[in-house]
Amino acid sequence: MDMRKTVVIGFLGTTLDRRGKGERWQHWRPSIAACQHGDLLIDRYEMLRAPKERGLAQRTAQDMRQVSPETDIRFHDMVLSDPWDFGEVYGALHDFARGYDFKPDEEDYLIQIVTGTHVAQICLFLLTESRHMPGRLLQLSPSKPYSFGAPGTYRIIDLDLSKYDRLASRFSQEVSSATSFLKAGIKTREPTFNAMIDEIERVALRSDAPILLTGPTGAGKTQLARRIFDLKKSRHLVAGDLVEINCATLRGDQAMSTLFGHKKGSFTGALADRDGLLKAAHGGILFLDEIGELGLDEQAMLLVAIEEGRFMPVGSDKETSSDFLLIAGTNRDLGQAVQKGRFREDLLARINLWRFKMPGLAERRADIEPNLYFELERFGARTGEKVSFNKEAAQLFLKFALSSDASWRGNFRDLGAAVTRMATLSTSGRIGSDIVRAEITRLSEGWREMEPGDRQGSEDILSCVLSPEQLAETDPFDKPQLAYVIKTCRQSKTLSEAGRKLFAASRQRRKTNNDADRLRKYLTRFKLDWQAVQ
Numbered sequence: 001m002d003m004r005k006t007v008v009i010g011f012l013g014t015t016l017d018r019r020g021k022g023e024r025w026q027h028w029r030p031s032i033a034a035c036q037h038g039d040l041l042i043d044r045y046e047m048l049r050a051p052k053e054r055g056l057a058q059r060t061a062q063d064m065r066q067v068s069p070e071t072d073i074r075f076h077d078m079v080l081s082d083p084w085d086f087g088e089v090y091g092a093l094h095d096f097a098r099g100y101d102f103k104p105d106e107e108d109y110l111i112q113i114v115t116g117t118h119v120a121q122i123c124l125f126l127l128t129e130s131r132h133m134p135g136r137l138l139q140l141s142p143s144k145p146y147s148f149g150a151p152g153t154y155r156i157i158d159l160d161l162s163k164y165d166r167l168a169s170r171f172s173q174e175v176s177s178a179t180s181f182l183k184a185g186i187k188t189r190e191p192t193f194n195a196m197i198d199e200i201e202r203v204a205l206r207s208d209a210p211i212l213l214t215g216p217t218g219a220g221k222t223q224l225a226r227r228i229f230d231l232k233k234s235r236h237l238v239a240g241d242l243v244e245i246n247c248a249t250l251r252g253d254q255a256m257s258t259l260f261g262h263k264k265g266s267f268t269g270a271l272a273d274r275d276g277l278l279k280a281a282h283g284g285i286l287f288l289d290e291i292g293e294l295g296l297d298e299q300a301m302l303l304v305a306i307e308e309g310r311f312m313p314v315g316s317d318k319e320t321s322s323d324f325l326l327i328a329g330t331n332r333d334l335g336q337a338v339q340k341g342r343f344r345e346d347l348l349a350r351i352n353l354w355r356f357k358m359p360g361l362a363e364r365r366a367d368i369e370p371n372l373y374f375e376l377e378r379f380g381a382r383t384g385e386k387v388s389f390n391k392e393a394a395q396l397f398l399k400f401a402l403s404s405d406a407s408w409r410g411n412f413r414d415l416g417a418a419v420t421r422m423a424t425l426s427t428s429g430r431i432g433s434d435i436v437r438a439e440i441t442r443l444s445e446g447w448r449e450m451e452p453g454d455r456q457g458s459e460d461i462l463s464c465v466l467s468p469e470q471l472a473e474t475d476p477f478d479k480p481q482l483a484y485v486i487k488t489c490r491q492s493k494t495l496s497e498a499g500r501k502l503f504a505a506s507r508q509r510r511k512t513n514n515d516a517d518r519l520r521k522y523l524t525r526f527k528l529d530w531q532a533v534q
Contacts, residue, residue, distance in 0.1 A: 004105075005043035008034055008138060010112025011078075011120055012049040017060045024063065028142035028152055030114045031060050035068035036151030043107075044072045048096070048116075051077045083117045090123045097132040102236050105283075109135025110156060129159045131205075134236035189366040196356055203354050204228045205235060210306065210326040210351040214334075215358030218411030221329040224358065225287040228327060232285065238325065240284025243277050248293040255298050260305075262314035276313060278305055281324035291351070292332040292343060299344045306350055326351065332464065336532050340467055361408040361415060368401045371412065375419035387423040389431045397422075397436045407447045418443060461486055465532055474526070482526060485519070489533045495519060 010031070017029045035042055045064065049057045054075075061073045078092055102109065111128045113121045127133045137157040143150045188194055203211065211228065213221040222244070229242040250258055257267075261276030278286060288294075294302070305311040310321045328351050337343035361368065372394075380386050389397070400406055401415075408414050422431045422439050461483040462471055474482070485502060492498035499515025523529055 004108045006041060006110065007044045007046060007107045007135075008042050008110045008112050009046040009133065009135070010034075010048065010114070010138070011116030012047050012053055012057050012060060013115035014050070014053055014056065016115060018056055028150070029060070029063070030112070030140045032063050032067060033140055033142070033151045034112060034138065034154070035064045035071055037154055040154060042068060042071045044074065046074050046076060046100075048076050048078045050083075051079060084119050086119050086123070089117070089119050090126070093120070093123050093127055094132065097127055098234075102134050103239075104134045104236050105239050109133065110138040111135050112138045112140070114138075114140045125159075131235040131237065188364070189370060190359075190364050193359060193364055193367070200224070200228065200354075200356055201231065204231050205237070207354065208325055209353045210328060212351050212355040213327065213329045213358055214355060215331065216360045216411055217331050218413035219358040219360050220412055221358050222287070222289060225285075225289075225327045225329065229285045229287075232325075238284050240282055240324070241280070242285050242287060243281040243324075244287045244289065245277055246289045248290040250294070250298075255295060256301070256314045259298060260301060260311050260313050261316075261320070263316045265315065267314065270315065274313075278311060278322045278324060279320060282322040283324070285325045285327060287327045287329070289329040290331065291328040292330040292334055292337055296342075296344060299347045303344065303347045303350060333532055336465075342467065361411040362406075365402050368415065369398055371415060372398070372401070372419065375416050376423065378416075379420055379423045383423075385423070385429065387426050387429050387431065389436075390433075393431050393433045393436045396433050397440070400440050405444065409447050414443065465528060466526070470527070485522065486533045489519075489530065495530045 013030050017031050019027045019029060031045075031047070034040070035045070047057060047061070057075055061075075064071060064073055076096065078096070080088060080092060082088055111124050111133055113124050116124070124133070125137065128135055128137060137159065139155040139157060140152060141154070142152040188197065200211070213224060215221060225244070226242065229238070232238045245258065247255075256262070257270070257274060257276065259277055261274045261279055262270050264270055264273050288302075301311055305322065306326055309323050310319045312319050334343050334348050334352075338345045338348055361371075376387055376389075401408075410417070418439050421442070422435050425435050425438075426432070462474070462479060465486060466474065485498075488501050489495075489498045492501065494516075496516040499517075499519040503515050503518060520530070523533065
């Protein structure tokens with residue numbers, strides 16, 4: 001049985017609700033009629049009115065309370081200079097929806113679309129269809145012929161535009177012209193990346209299935225997950241919180257306890273009951289970054305929790321439940337991890353319905369300039385200091401940042417760190433060319449230290465494609481060469497292009513060249529292929 005309160009939101013009818021004092025009960029008035037139906041008990045009526053109509057609103061409310069004393073009537077002033085101006089009306093109603101404390105788990109919302117101008121009715125329709133107002137439409141009609149005091153009829157319309165193709169196409173222009181919510185927090189000029197963000201936004205609004213974000217560390221997976229949560233929250237698609245965890249930080253009993261909770265005394269150090277992150281994410285979104293680092297036992301329990309919404313806390317003999325949405329992130333090739341027995345194939349199949357690869361900053365060089373100034377704004381918000389580049393310094397930094405000399409190994413983390421350093425060292429709030437030159441040197445030296453010739457840099461690269469066992473079995477003199485090959489592959493679009501770069505000298509001495517085959521055979525020595533190193 002639905003125990004939620006019923007809340008109606010609608011405009012005061014300046015024509016239909018306005019009747020003479022002596023004859024008002026002889027005419028059908030939609031606001032009063034809404035409260036006269038015995039099978040439609042309205043707990044609260046949110047009445048939108050023009051400030052000049054406060055007298056009419058009070059008289060109408062008195063009559064509504066007369067027929068439905070249990071209805072709480074609240075007024076909201078809607079200031080409109082032109083109630084037939086679509087942009088003004090939509091903007092005012094959009095602001096109302098954003099500021100209203102919707103509680104869809106506790107209240108059932110009916111959007112009354114009989115009163116108000118036709119423009120207002122259309123805008124209410126759009127805001128309900130887009131879930132800015134998480135409710136259904138309420139259509140009221142007088143009986144024909146009208147009899148004294150009769151409430152007429154009502155109809156509740158649950159908008160599902162998949163059933164109304166003509167309506168969906170009719171309003172598609174309004175939807176497509178709206179500013180992308182996700183892009184509002186992501187500075188991008190790359191057409192391909194733009195298209196991917198558009199697709200992610202459509203998926204986030206229409207699907208509750210897990211989303212898998214792949215890509216290198218620092219590419220922005222965490223930021224995107226947070227924007228997806230903000231989008232769903234703004235459209236009232238989730239009521240709970242965003243719960244984040246980097247799975248690389250979880251080990252042993254700690255992993256099970258952190259994710260699924262535990263009972264007091266279930267292991268050494270378990271001094272009290274703990275709910276765990278899956279329980280904390282109930283009604284919201286759980287973001288598991290670096291999900292490929294989870295152990296196989298945790299993966300098995302996570303799969304059950306995703307599919308059935310239940311799991312067993314550590315040390316408990318009773319199952320608990322949590323209704324959450326999952327976003328997973330990884331910088332590893334999970335397909336290869338499945339082949340090596342390090343990741344469950346059934347879990348990958350479950351989270352792989354919507355997979356989006358986040359490109360690194362080197363693949364989004366058109367986005368470096370807008371993100372450069374975005375990072376400056378973030379620095380100012382953190383520190384309260386307004387910092388900017390002078391013209392020559394900005395040109396100098398961008399020339400370097402867009403060149404092949406800038407590898408951006410750490411992606412947006414490198415860019416953010418560079419801006420922080422330059423802004424901190426600036427005087428009088430201006431970043432000059434001398435500060436930029438010093439930062440270019442600092443970045444270049446840092447990246448050079450991580451080149452394959454450095455042992456630690458080599459192992460960092462190899463650890464992304466080889467298991468710990470394979471890494472231990474690889475001879476030390478092979479590691480720098482293999483790391484260099486992998487780096488060259490990642491900087492190339494095809495296997496053939498990488499082969500031409502790697503065999504540029506020896507190919508001149510050969511009558512026939514099959515660089516791709518030579519490279520393929522080399523990778524096979526280490527049980528790798530093109531897809532794995534990419």
